[in-house]
Amino acid sequence: MVTLLFKSILGLILLLAGFLAVLSMLTLMGRSDLKISTNFLRRFHRASGFVFSILLLIISYFCIKHWIMAGDNLSTRAIFHGVLALVLFAVLLIKILIVQFYKQLNRFAPALGITVFCMAFVVFSLSGGYYFLRTLCVKPEPVETSSLTSPLIQGNAERGASLFQRHCSSCHFADSEERNIGPGLKGLLKKGKLPHSGRAATIENVKQKLLRPILTMPSFAKLPMQDLDDLLAFLETL
Numbered sequence: 001m002v003t004l005l006f007k008s009i010l011g012l013i014l015l016l017a018g019f020l021a022v023l024s025m026l027t028l029m030g031r032s033d034l035k036i037s038t039n040f041l042r043r044f045h046r047a048s049g050f051v052f053s054i055l056l057l058i059i060s061y062f063c064i065k066h067w068i069m070a071g072d073n074l075s076t077r078a079i080f081h082g083v084l085a086l087v088l089f090a091v092l093l094i095k096i097l098i099v100q101f102y103k104q105l106n107r108f109a110p111a112l113g114i115t116v117f118c119m120a121f122v123v124f125s126l127s128g129g130y131y132f133l134r135t136l137c138v139k140p141e142p143v144e145t146s147s148l149t150s151p152l153i154q155g156n157a158e159r160g161a162s163l164f165q166r167h168c169s170s171c172h173f174a175d176s177e178e179r180n181i182g183p184g185l186k187g188l189l190k191k192g193k194l195p196h197s198g199r200a201a202t203i204e205n206v207k208q209k210l211l212r213p214i215l216t217m218p219s220f221a222k223l224p225m226q227d228l229d230d231l232l233a234f235l236e237t238l
Contacts, residue, residue, distance in 0.1 A: 007062045008128030014055040015124055018117040021048035025113055049113075053092070056120075060085065063127075066181065081126040088119040155226070160234025163227055167220065174238055182217060186238050203232055 024045040028038060067082060095112040098105045164174060171181040178184045183195040191201045199205045210220040210228060220228065 007059055010055055010059050011124045011128035014052055014059065015117075015121060017048050017052040017055065018120050021045055021052060022114055022117045024048065025110055029110060052120075056089075056092070060089075077126055077130070081123060084119060084123050084126070088116060088123055091119065092116050155229030155231070155233030157230070157233040157237050160230035160232070163223075163231045164234050167223075167231075171217075174234075185235065188238055189236055203236065206235060207232060 024041050027034070027036075028041050028045070034041070063082070063085065067078070091112055095109055095116060098109050098112070161174075168174075168185075173180050173184040173186065175186055176184045177186050188194070189201050189203065189206070193199065194201050194205055194209065197205070197209060199209075207228060209217075210223075210231070212221075213219055220231075223231075
């Protein structure tokens with residue numbers, strides 16, 4: 001969660017840098033009554049573009065690291081986000097090549113710059129924007145004071161271990177309480193409260209969290225109920 005927050009804040013700064021680069025470019029090209037020197041605006045435009053590019057590389061590092069860890073478990077949203085990010089990189093590279101080496105094509109640079117900013121906004125909306133919306137929409141759940149005794153689970157823990165490896169291991173450690181992308185799950189059902197929601201650490205509450213997760217955790221509502229029972233049986237052994 002800390003990594004997601006850090007990456008999302010960097011994304012906001014990236015958008016601001018991109019907006020300032022576009023605004024300075026439009027001011028240079030679209031206004032004749034300039035009260036600021038054109039040399040200053042050009043330097044400001046280059047500096048904003050440089051900050052944009054550096055932040056894009058930093059954020060991309062975190063994204064690639066997450067995609068490698070997730071493997072085949074990437075959500076449709078994450079895949080769409082990744083494809084758009086690659087296109088964004090391609091358009092930005094073309095713009096840089098034109099500005100640096102193919103100056104006779106400079107007339108296309110403004111349109112490419114605006115395209116880069118618009119695509120950056122869409123890519124951010126699919127990651128940082130989604131994270132902020134999910135965070136704002138989460139309502140604190142009351143802490144249950146009922147018995148923490150968990151009901152018996154009619155599941156296969158061995159098969160649940162395989163399901164955990166396939167669906168959960170990219171974000172959670174099973175043998176540690178250390179945070180990965182999500183919290184470590186060792187001893188999850190032996191604690192008083194569940195992470196984030198603050199609800200009692202019971203099998204039923206864990207199941208509800210799998211079906212209706214909060215923040216950026218994906219939903220497992222599409223899994224067959226037997227798979228959920230197997231997964232819960234495995235979590236009960238941690």
